[in-house]
Amino acid sequence: MTANILMTIRDISKVYGQHIVLKNVDLDVYHHEFLALVGKSGGGKSTLLRLIAGLEQPNNGEIKQSDRLIEKTNDKARMMFQEDRLLPWMSVLDNITFASKNTQAQKEAKNLLDLVGLTEYADVYPTKLSGGQKQRLALARALFAHPDLLLLDEPLGALDALTRRNMQDLIIKVCQKKQITTILVTHDINEAVRMANRIVLIKDQGIKEVFENPYQGINTTEAKEKRALIADDILEKILN
Numbered sequence: 001m002t003a004n005i006l007m008t009i010r011d012i013s014k015v016y017g018q019h020i021v022l023k024n025v026d027l028d029v030y031h032h033e034f035l036a037l038v039g040k041s042g043g044g045k046s047t048l049l050r051l052i053a054g055l056e057q058p059n060n061g062e063i064k065q066s067d068r069l070i071e072k073t074n075d076k077a078r079m080m081f082q083e084d085r086l087l088p089w090m091s092v093l094d095n096i097t098f099a100s101k102n103t104q105a106q107k108e109a110k111n112l113l114d115l116v117g118l119t120e121y122a123d124v125y126p127t128k129l130s131g132g133q134k135q136r137l138a139l140a141r142a143l144f145a146h147p148d149l150l151l152l153d154e155p156l157g158a159l160d161a162l163t164r165r166n167m168q169d170l171i172i173k174v175c176q177k178k179q180i181t182t183i184l185v186t187h188d189i190n191e192a193v194r195m196a197n198r199i200v201l202i203k204d205q206g207i208k209e210v211f212e213n214p215y216q217g218i219n220t221t222e223a224k225e226k227r228a229l230i231a232d233d234i235l236e237k238i239l240n
């Protein structure tokens, strides 16, 4: 395996009953990259993410992370969903540590709260948080166990446009700081080209094309224009 590769996906197929969702999918995921999976609704994006997370098994093919076969839950990956899945009876801090009072765990959790801008909310309950704050907490929790891979399944789908934009920036910043490999499933092509350095188009049960995006996270006018062109190209290819 090339040193630069974190994950190899080889000849993956996934079938539900008579329905072939994915067929002969091959993909390499590189260390520290930010990958986005896009495509039509029902095209198999979340299915591929769940296979990577080890939440489901392929009918054919194999997925390896750091040369280890993913056969059951991928304990080196953490997932974030559209719904926050927080524990309402635990404080914000305890949601990260799962109520561990271990000094190192507490310290790490506090550092993560600083990173996502929730320092002063450590002792409140999640019901007191806004939708955006809940997703910040969900991000901090996902990072707590030092995963090698962060899997994001439409985590910003329920947020208003402004909060969504702020969360996009926060996730980019946090992923760069932590140097964590990230895979994002999104319906929003603009979000994909804003956040990811490679965008994978899933179509007709497989990977139709992989788009390189050198303008990830750059906010100059030129970068925005180039991203808009890439987004247009992707949209065309989804539709045609």
Ligand SMILES: Nc1ncnc2c1ncn2[C@@H]1O[C@H](COP(=O)(O)OP(=O)(O)OP(=O)(O)O)[C@@H](O)[C@H]1O
Pocket: 016, 021, 039, 040, 041, 042, 043, 044, 045, 046, 047, 048, 187
């Ligand atoms: N557990 C399951 N049992 C049966 N069919 C399923 C199951 N999970 C997904 N499917 C089907 O597999 C197909 C792909 O679903 P998947 O959720 O991966 O698509 P998606 O691209 O993520 O869609 P969306 O963007 O709408 O979330 C769909 O037709 C869906 O109905």
